[in-house]
Amino acid sequence: LNPSAGLLIGLDVGRRRVRLAIANVAHEIIATGMADIPAGADAPAQAEAAVRLVRRVGEEHGIRLGALEAIGLGLVGIVDDPSLPAGAVPARHAPVARRLAEEFGVRVAVDNNARLAALAESTWGAARSVGDLVYVRWSVGVGGGFVVGGRLLRGAHGAAGEIGHVSLDPEGPPCHCGGRGCLERRIGSQALLEVCAARGIALTGLDALVAAAQDRVPGVCEVISAAAADLGRILADTVVQLDPERVVVGGEFASLGSLVLDPIRQAIDGLALPKIGRRIGVTPADLGVNASAMGAIAFLLNEEPAIPGHLRP
Numbered sequence: 001l002n003p004s005a006g007l008l009i010g011l012d013v014g015r016r017r018v019r020l021a022i023a024n025v026a027h028e029i030i031a032t033g034m035a036d037i038p039a040g041a042d043a044p045a046q047a048e049a050a051v052r053l054v055r056r057v058g059e060e061h062g063i064r065l066g067a068l069e070a071i072g073l074g075l076v077g078i079v080d081d082p083s084l085p086a087g088a089v090p091a092r093h094a095p096v097a098r099r100l101a102e103e104f105g106v107r108v109a110v111d112n113n114a115r116l117a118a119l120a121e122s123t124w125g126a127a128r129s130v131g132d133l134v135y136v137r138w139s140v141g142v143g144g145g146f147v148v149g150g151r152l153l154r155g156a157h158g159a160a161g162e163i164g165h166v167s168l169d170p171e172g173p174p175c176h177c178g179g180r181g182c183l184e185r186r187i188g189s190q191a192l193l194e195v196c197a198a199r200g201i202a203l204t205g206l207d208a209l210v211a212a213a214q215d216r217v218p219g220v221c222e223v224i225s226a227a228a229a230d231l232g233r234i235l236a237d238t239v240v241q242l243d244p245e246r247v248v249v250g251g252e253f254a255s256l257g258s259l260v261l262d263p264i265r266q267a268i269d270g271l272a273l274p275k276i277g278r279r280i281g282v283t284p285a286d287l288g289v290n291a292s293a294m295g296a297i298a299f300l301l302n303e304e305p306a307i308p309g310h311l312r313p
Helices: 043-061 094-104 113-123 183-187 189-198 206-214 218-242 252-256 258-271 288-302
Strands: 007-013 017-024 029-036 068-075 107-112 133-138 142-148 151-153 246-250 281-284
Touching (some): 017 288, 029 288, 043 094, 068 113, 113 133, 113 151, 183 218, 246 258, 252 258
Parallel strands (some): 246 281
Antiparallel strands (some): 133 142
16 A cells, blocks of 8 residues: 555644644554644634644645545534434534535544543553553543443443543532533642642643642642542542543643552542452553544544544535
């Protein structure tokens, strides 16, 4: 086969950044890229950022986009809605998917970006030999994905894996999901920045927060370790219900190693049926910040017969 005869693109459109991976027909990742998205950007602005990134990376690497066959698109939030007609994409996501379909003249398949990261880790990363996996992505928000019996679990309403919206306190602060006291409201990066600021540690954003923890700034380490323990308790509940072989932790906070992983391990070992004597592996993700974009490619390769939402140009 001529590896350049066909191309697949994976895009991860997050809250602040869009990331890209391009694979050839041999399933090799031949290019990646990233671009910032302005805070508060609406869906059309996100779509334009994604289009510009694809064009720029294609030019920089000399990639002929005429060979493009399909685009996998990872987006924040619930994507699948069974009340929609077959092949439809929910209205809040349609501008991004439709703009890509019109610009590049190919089919665009859509799923949740954290769930796609779980698929990537199961396909190429830290859980590639594992049939039952719980994945959590801890970043600006908190998302996740479950692989059960080797298959990505989406749920009846496209909400499987929304770990960040488990309620820790029904009387807690309201969350954008409509609930109260959600895990994401407690351990998402903005919440942790606010806790640090209350302790007199002013940091400018997620990257600065992670850098301070890497430098072992005491107050910051205490805040993140406590947040990891909160996450561990939620993951322990998830482990009780799903009985995975492995828990994989991704997102920027996973780069902090034992500071984050040890509290999660302790919570799972101590709370998730400890008397039955099983060992649940807790490992950092392998694929880093490009996991969701790579998962969008894996989605095209492995999940096409079950794609719940797609657009054709």
